[in-house]
Amino acid sequence: MTRFDHDVIVVGSGFGGSVSALRLAEKGYRVHVFEAGRRFEDDDFAKTSWDARRYIWAPALKCFGVQRIHKLPDVMILAGAGVGGGSLNYANTLYKPGPAFFGDTQWAGITDWDAELSPHYETAKRMLGVVEENPCEGPVEQLMRDVANDLGVGASFRKTPVGVFFGESGKTVDDPYFGGEGPARTGCTECGNCMVGCRVGAKNTLMKNYIAFAEKLGVVFEPLRTVVDLEQLPDGGYRVTTERSGAWVKKDRRTATAAQVVLAAGTWGTQTLLHRVKAAGRLPRMSDTLGVLTRTNSEELGGAATVKAPDNVDLSKGVAITTSFHVDETTHVENVRYGAGSNAMGLLTTLLVNGDNSAAGKAKEFLGLFLRQPLNASRTAWGPRWSERTVIALVMQTLDNSITVSGRRRFGKVRLTSSQGHGEPNPKWIPQGHKSIRAMAARLSEVTGAKTMAGGTWGEVFGIPLTAHFLGGVVIGDSAERGVIDAYHRLWGHPDLHVVDGSAISANLGANPSLTITAQAERAMACWPGAGERDERPTQDEPYRRLDVAAARVPGVDLGLPAVRSA
Structure with missing residues (x-):
C-alpha cells in the first residue's frame, strides 16, 4: 500500500467516519479524512441560530455553519456539517432501537443483528458517554409526562439517554470519561442550544472522543474539502478528487490516492457522490439498487x-x-x-x-x-x-x-x-x-x-x-440484487470501497439513529484485519460467515485490541 498517498481515505467525519478513522488507525493503517465542513472549537459555534454564517450550511454564500437544509420532492431534510458531522448539531439523544429494526426483512435473513451488534452498542455508549436517563426536569418534562397519561400511554414515558457531561454546571474538569486521556469537560448549563452547537463544552460531540483519539494516532482531518469525484485505478486502489468547499472560481482541485476508501459523508453526501460516480460510469459493478430504500425514519x-x-x-x-x-x-x-x-x-x-x-x-x-x-x-x-x-x-x-x-x-x-x-x-x-x-x-x-x-x-x-433523520439508500443486502453493500459494509462488486454512515441504515428505526450508526461502524471496523494481516472476512463470492470479534477498546478504560477470529 506504500504506492498510495494513504492506506485509507475516509470521506466525512460524522458518526461513521470518525469511528472508522480511529479504529483503522489503531489497526495500523495510514488514514486521511476529508470533511466538507469547517472545524469548530467550542467558542466557534454560533451564540444563537440567527448567526447564519456560523449556523447555516450554505457554502456558496460563505456560510459554513453546522446546519444543512436540503429538499427533495418528497421530503425536506435537516443534516449536519463540520468536523464531527451530525454530532455538532444533533440533539445528543442515543437510543438503541427496538426489535422491529433488527427484524426488518431487508436484512434480517443475514444474521441475528441484535446479537451481533449488541457489544458494539455498548462500546458506542461508553465512547459517547451516554447517561441512560438525563436529569433535566421542568415544565416541558412534566407536560410530556401528562400528555402521555392523557393519551393512555403513561407507562411508555421515559427520560432520554443522552451524550452530555452534566457534572457541576459550568465547571471545567479534567477528562471524566477516559482516565484523563481525553479533553477537559465542562458541566452542562442546560442552555438548550445543543442543536446550534455547544459552546459550553458539555456535549459529547465526536471532537471529544473518537476524533480526539484518532488525531493522537496521527489521523489528519482536513476540513473544507468537498469530494467531487471517485475513480478506481487500473491496478487497484482509488483516486479521490476534492475541491475547496464553496469555491466559485479558485476551486483548488486536488487528487489523493488510497488502497481503500470509506464513504461516510452522511446519507445526502454519500448518495450524491455515488450517484455522480455511477452516472459517469466510474464504478460499473455498483448495484442498481442505489437510492432504493432511502428512509426518513417515517418522521x-x-x-x-x-x-x-x-x-x-x-x-x-x-x-x-x-x-x-x-x-x-x-x-x-x-x-x-x-x-x-x-x-x-x-x-x-x-x-x-x-x-x-x-x-x-x-x-x-x-x-x-x-x-x-x-x-x-x-x-x-x-x-x-x-x-x-x-x-x-x-x-x-x-x-x-x-x-x-x-x-x-x-x-x-x-x-x-x-x-x-x-x-x-x-x-x-x-x-x-x-x-x-x-x-x-x-x-x-x-x-x-x-x-x-x-x-x-x-x-x-x-x-x-x-425529517432530521435522512437514512438509507445504500443499504445492506445479501446480494447486489438486494442491496448496495454487503454485511461487512463493502460495496458489492467493489470490496475495497466501504460505506459506513447513515446511508447504510437499512430500515426505519423509530428512534434517533446516531447510536446505531456508531455501533454499525464499530462492528464494521472490528471485522477489518490489522494492517498487513490476513483478512478473515469472507469474499463476496462466499456465503456470509459471522466473525467472532470482540468490541474495540475504549481509551483509558479497556486495554488492547481484540484479535479477529473466524467463527
Whole structure:
C-alpha cells in the first residue's frame, strides 16, 4: 500500500467516519479524512441560530455553519456539517432501537443483528458517554409526562439517554470519561442550544472522543474539502478528487490516492457522490439498487406554541431532547427545544393543518385558520421568544416505508431527486403525531396560562414532511440484487470501497439513529484485519460467515485490541 498517498481515505467525519478513522488507525493503517465542513472549537459555534454564517450550511454564500437544509420532492431534510458531522448539531439523544429494526426483512435473513451488534452498542455508549436517563426536569418534562397519561400511554414515558457531561454546571474538569486521556469537560448549563452547537463544552460531540483519539494516532482531518469525484485505478486502489468547499472560481482541485476508501459523508453526501460516480460510469459493478430504500425514519416535526407567553415562562431550559413516549407500538414522540434567542428555525413552522385534506383543502384550512386569528397565528411561529414558548414534537415510526432517490443530470451536474419507494407510501403526515401535538397544545395552555396553538411545518402544508433523520439508500443486502453493500459494509462488486454512515441504515428505526450508526461502524471496523494481516472476512463470492470479534477498546478504560477470529 506504500504506492498510495494513504492506506485509507475516509470521506466525512460524522458518526461513521470518525469511528472508522480511529479504529483503522489503531489497526495500523495510514488514514486521511476529508470533511466538507469547517472545524469548530467550542467558542466557534454560533451564540444563537440567527448567526447564519456560523449556523447555516450554505457554502456558496460563505456560510459554513453546522446546519444543512436540503429538499427533495418528497421530503425536506435537516443534516449536519463540520468536523464531527451530525454530532455538532444533533440533539445528543442515543437510543438503541427496538426489535422491529433488527427484524426488518431487508436484512434480517443475514444474521441475528441484535446479537451481533449488541457489544458494539455498548462500546458506542461508553465512547459517547451516554447517561441512560438525563436529569433535566421542568415544565416541558412534566407536560410530556401528562400528555402521555392523557393519551393512555403513561407507562411508555421515559427520560432520554443522552451524550452530555452534566457534572457541576459550568465547571471545567479534567477528562471524566477516559482516565484523563481525553479533553477537559465542562458541566452542562442546560442552555438548550445543543442543536446550534455547544459552546459550553458539555456535549459529547465526536471532537471529544473518537476524533480526539484518532488525531493522537496521527489521523489528519482536513476540513473544507468537498469530494467531487471517485475513480478506481487500473491496478487497484482509488483516486479521490476534492475541491475547496464553496469555491466559485479558485476551486483548488486536488487528487489523493488510497488502497481503500470509506464513504461516510452522511446519507445526502454519500448518495450524491455515488450517484455522480455511477452516472459517469466510474464504478460499473455498483448495484442498481442505489437510492432504493432511502428512509426518513417515517418522521414528522410539529409542536405546540403559546401565542404570547408570560414573562416568567421559559421552555428553553434543558438539553435538546429530554423525554419521550410511544403513542402506539410503531410511533415514538419526543420533545425538542432550542435555547433562548435561537428562533431562526421558527421560520420553518406554521399552523398545523389536517393531513387528510387534499392540497387545496389544506390551503383552504390554513387560510381559514389564519384569517380568523391573523395576529395569534403569526406570533405562534414568528413572534419573539419562539424558542422560550414552544415545545417541538419529533414523531418517528418503525413502519416499512421509503422513498427512492435517483440522480438527475441538470446543467451539467448530477442532482438528487426522489419518488415514492418500496412499502407503504412515505407519510406526508402522521395521524398519531397530530393527535399528540394537539394534546401537547392543550396541556401547554394549562402550564403557561396562555392561549396556545398546534403547529406544523410549511412543508407539511404542501405535502412535504420535514425529517432530521435522512437514512438509507445504500443499504445492506445479501446480494447486489438486494442491496448496495454487503454485511461487512463493502460495496458489492467493489470490496475495497466501504460505506459506513447513515446511508447504510437499512430500515426505519423509530428512534434517533446516531447510536446505531456508531455501533454499525464499530462492528464494521472490528471485522477489518490489522494492517498487513490476513483478512478473515469472507469474499463476496462466499456465503456470509459471522466473525467472532470482540468490541474495540475504549481509551483509558479497556486495554488492547481484540484479535479477529473466524467463527
